[in-house]
Amino acid sequence: MSRRTPIRSRFQLLAALLVTVVQLPVVLVLSWLTHTPVPGVFALLVSSPYLRQLQSPWHSTPPALSTYLALGWWSACLVFDLLMLPAWLAVRAGAPTGLAWGLAGAIAIAMGVDAVLGRPRLRKRVVRVPGLPPELEGYRIGQISDVHCGPNVPEERVASWVARLNALNLDLVTVTGDLITHGSSHVEAVARALGGLRAKDGAFACMGNHDYFTDGEHIVRSLEHEGLTVLRNRGVVVKRGAGRLYVAGVDDTWTSRDDVERALAGRPEGVPTVLLAHDPDLFPQAQARGVELTLSGHTHGGQLGVPGVRRLSLARLITRWTAGLYRQGRSWLYVNRGVGTTGPPVRLGAPPELAVITLRAA
Template sequence: MAPKIAIALVLLIASQFHFWSRLSSGSVFAPEFPRPLVILFNWVFGAIVLLAVFQAALDLAGLAARIGGIASGDWIEARYCIAVAAFALAGVGVGQAVRVPRLREVTVTIPNLPAAFEGYTLVQLTDLHISRLFPAIWTRAVVDATNRLGADLIVVTGDVIDGSVADRRQDVEPLRDLRAADGIYLIPGNHEYLSGYDAWMAHLASLGMRVLANAHSVITRGSAKLILAGVTDPSARGAGKPLPDLDEALAGSPPNGPVVLLDHEPGRARKAAERGVALQLSGHTHGGMIMGLDRIVARANGGFVSGRYAVGDMTLYVNNGTGIWPGFALRLGKPSELTRITLRRGDD
């Protein structure tokens, strides 16, 4: 009896993970526990979620068996098996979520790409969620891995942090060392608006990142031009900040250069394609985190969740994320990624 009570107590405490997070920091988005405890919470909380799904599936199977006249019993052995499976899979999922991501190579063909930009490389970082779960040592490893790629340009497509500048200052400090010939550009994601937008934009800019909030920059190679544009996030509404405005972002840009758009959320991709954008880079979805769950996440994001999509004449790439939200850090079949994108010329 005592072991069962102990297990029940552990599960009860873990099931309230987000409540404890709110107590620790005032927000479910930034648990301020030691990293091993955040990992432990994610493991047990994730196992509870998976176990609930498995139990529901087993109960439905039992109901179907009874309706079909098949004696099913209580399936006690099966219930123990799915409990073990839930904890094992959650452990794998947390391990996949917290690792330094592996490189993913993506090639994008742009019909009107100037010859001078043939083979141009960008590294996309997104959804780092730098936090107690992804502290300075992890950030340093990501920065070092990124710099080794020698990209022409580095873009960061939102959700860099979870927590205040005061809490995350040391954890984001390694970002100062990101290096690319044409610079490092950043757009805000929804979590920046939850963590002190103005303070974070100023601090990230002080680390050497150029913020594209409904703005653009022109990358040149001789007389050839590539337009890099960035928009804000719809979460800006709750913070009283400017909403995403692609027209404003492109105002005054050269008329003959292909546009690469940074937009944290992929759901507006069709509007970007109609506006003539050549390539949109997004994140936000974490790839759906778990196979099966990704179909639900896609429905909430215009049908886009992970990888490459052809949207009219535009290519949309939805990055699975460099990190993940520390409140549900599981990945099963949807790995994190450090993404190098190479531009190639296509037929005009």
């Protein structure tokens, strides 16, 4: 029998303490309401199987029913913790006790289920571009980001997201980095799935930091073998009649491979530009060079945040550009929350998404 590593044991202990803190208020309230120890026993039975198989913050075994049950339960507990004060105040104000606590519980359960089983939302946004050629009026650009193909995201799921984008009959489709979680085990799988992307003017990709958690050249070769154009500090001109669009991509910032100036070196004067940059912190550089639209990912919207308040998420720890659409002057940035996850397959208050950006003349 192999002995656990000290790092793994410490991580499991820390995770157990964290989920105990999250669950304890819920268990106490439910035990008080039901006058039984059943909530505590339930919490123990749900939590133990998942905690035992944890290896590190980013690695675990492929998810099973116990994984989704534990993560959904913990997510619901966290939401319920936040709703306890409003529920208590409602009771103090004269609301029926059962109604107040029951409504808090229903909201918590609904959000817990959505956190682990939620289907990617389709976000549609309009970006107005000064001097947009008439031929590009209404031009639709699809974006998929942060796929993180691996134990938590199999090839079949990626293929289902690809099918949703293909059904939209897009003009252009983009993939903005972090295609895998780590290692080489899922490189061919994600390349096969993303190779199914179809759009009138093609499919383009840029690299993310996770794509260098293995041999980055291997990923590039696999993607291009499946028909995607990988843009690493370079760009191409896409033509639609007499109208032209410059599509460029920047390489990874975390490994210092990024070069915005090189990516834009081939841009014809006066041609609108779409820049694929996995890291949204490159937006100020793009704006300084007059890039009309930058498409990014990387943040996952925090993976844990307050619904509808993009400033209140874990993404604020790494960037000011957390999620959604931003504008500075004539330059726009769209930060995609992505479809996969880093670490546990759970998203609370930061649902996965696919995006479609429509270009309109300013």
